[in-house]
Amino acid sequence: MRRFVRDNSLSLFFLVIFIAALVGQAIAGHILHNEDATAHGGETISIWRYIVSSDFGQAVMENWQSEYLQFMLFMFATVWLLQRGSPESKEPGKEGLETLKEQKIGEHAQQDSPEWAKPRGIKTFVYSNSLLIVMSIIFFGSWFAQSVTGWTEFNSRQADHGEAAVSWLSYVGSADFWEATLQNWQSEFLAVGSFAAITVYLRQRGSPESKPVGAPHGSTGVEG
Amino acid sequence: LGEIPASRWETACIRRRSRPYRERQPETADYAPRLREGEGRMRVMFVTWLTVIAAGLVFYAVIGLTHH
Numbered sequence: 001m002r003r004f005v006r007d008n009s010l011s012l013f014f015l016v017i018f019i020a021a022l023v024g025q026a027i028a029g030h031i032l033h034n035e036d037a038t039a040h041g042g043e044t045i046s047i048w049r050y051i052v053s054s055d056f057g058q059a060v061m062e063n064w065q066s067e068y069l070q071f072m073l074f075m076f077a078t079v080w081l082l083q084r085g086s087p088e089s090k091e092p093g094k095e096g097l098e099t100l101k102e103q104k105i106g107e108h109a110q111q112d113s114p115e116w117a118k119p120r121g122i123k124t125f126v127y128s129n130s131l132l133i134v135m136s137i138i139f140f141g142s143w144f145a146q147s148v149t150g151w152t153e154f155n156s157r158q159a160d161h162g163e164a165a166v167s168w169l170s171y172v173g174s175a176d177f178w179e180a181t182l183q184n185w186q187s188e189f190l191a192v193g194s195f196a197a198i199t200v201y202l203r204q205r206g207s208p209e210s211k212p213v214g215a216p217h218g219s220t221g222v223e224g
Numbered sequence: 225l226g227e228i229p230a231s232r233w234e235t236a237c238i239r240r241r242s243r244p245y246r247e248r249q250p251e252t253a254d255y256a257p258r259l260r261e262g263e264g265r266m267r268v269m270f271v272t273w274l275t276v277i278a279a280g281l282v283f284y285a286v287i288g289l290t291h292h
Contacts, residue, residue, distance in 0.1 A: 004265050011269045015276075054292055057284035064280065134274075141281040148288025155291075 022060070026051050029059060054156075057149035058180070061142050066184030068139035074192050075132050084220050085200035087211045091220045103128070143181070147172050150180060 005012060026047065033055060034044040050056055074088075079097065083089040101108045105128065106120040116127035126133070151171040158165055171177055201217055204210040208223045215222050 004268075007265050008269045011273065015269075015272070052287060052292060054284075054288050057287045060280065061284050064277075138277055138281070141285070145281050145285040145288060149284055150288075152288050152291050 025059070026056060029056055054149040054152035058146055058153055061146035061149060062180050062184055065139055065142035065146055065181075066188045068135050068142060069185065070188035070192055072132060072135040072139050075135065082220070083196045083200070085217050086196045086220060087199050087209065087223050088196050089220050094221075146180070147177060150177055 030045075030047045030050040033050055033053075036042075037044050045053070078089060080095055081089075082092055082095060084092060097103075100106050104110060104113055105117055105124055109118040114127065116123045118124075148168065151166075151168050154171055154174070154176055155165040166174070199210060202210075203213045203215075203224070205213050206224060210224045211219060211222045212224045215224075
């Protein structure tokens with residue numbers, strides 16, 4: 001057990017604080033929802049009813065989609081684009097998909113390489129892009145979930161104001177949907193872009209996200 | 225370097241502590257068993273995270289679609 005915790009401490013730590021933050025969001029969101037309902041003469045709801053509401057679902061999903069968009073874009077962009085001096089970037093001259101030998105694919109696979117890296121063909125192609133594929137599925141899945149929960153919420157507000165409900169397609173073209181989407185995207189792009197540039201000159205000793213403290217500012221793709 | 229003869233490329237990688245050298249480490253005979261040893265434990269977390277994400281996506285997609 002102790003070994004399991006040590007070997008997985010990074011993902012376990014984030015799993016615990018993810019659940020704690022989600023519970024905190026549900027509690028705070030529930031209080032806010034009921035305060036709003038009371039102020040407008042509406043009915044208050046239980047926390048369980050709030051958790052299974054589109055109101056809470058939209059708030060969760062719009063953040064999820066932007067996080068996975070960030071991963072997806074960063075992974076795709078770093079295949080082709082560089083930031084000289086950044087530990088997040090490849091070295092200049094290595095742009096692109098790299099050779100089979102460099103990627104240990106097909107006849108260059110080692111004995112303990114994943115099975116799908118060994119044959120040449122569709123399996124290897126899928127496995128070669130599996131991280132991007134899964135991140136894309138999660139991104140588009142959570143963006144879709146944001147759209148349908150936001151749509152339900154939007155139509156609920158429309159009904160409160162005595163206005164007609166809109167179709168899902170109309171909603172995904174609305175300012176309401178794009179304001180919720182882009183406010184999350186801009187913060188992700190800011191964080192990723194600035195991180196790539198800031199890590200050229202700043203260090204965190206012991207972190208693989210940083211270059212070693214003594215590494216020159218010009219060295220690229222070097223982890224601490 | 226174990227069984228791998230040190231080439232000029234590898235020596236340069238070691239000096240720079242760069243990623244290519246780290247990725248070559250599994251080629252050494254004594255490193256591979258240590259890699260396989262923790263595979264089951266890593267798979268638990270891999271499956272856990274993907275399950276949490278998939279459950280969240282599907283749950284709220286259904287909530288939204290059923291006009292909850």
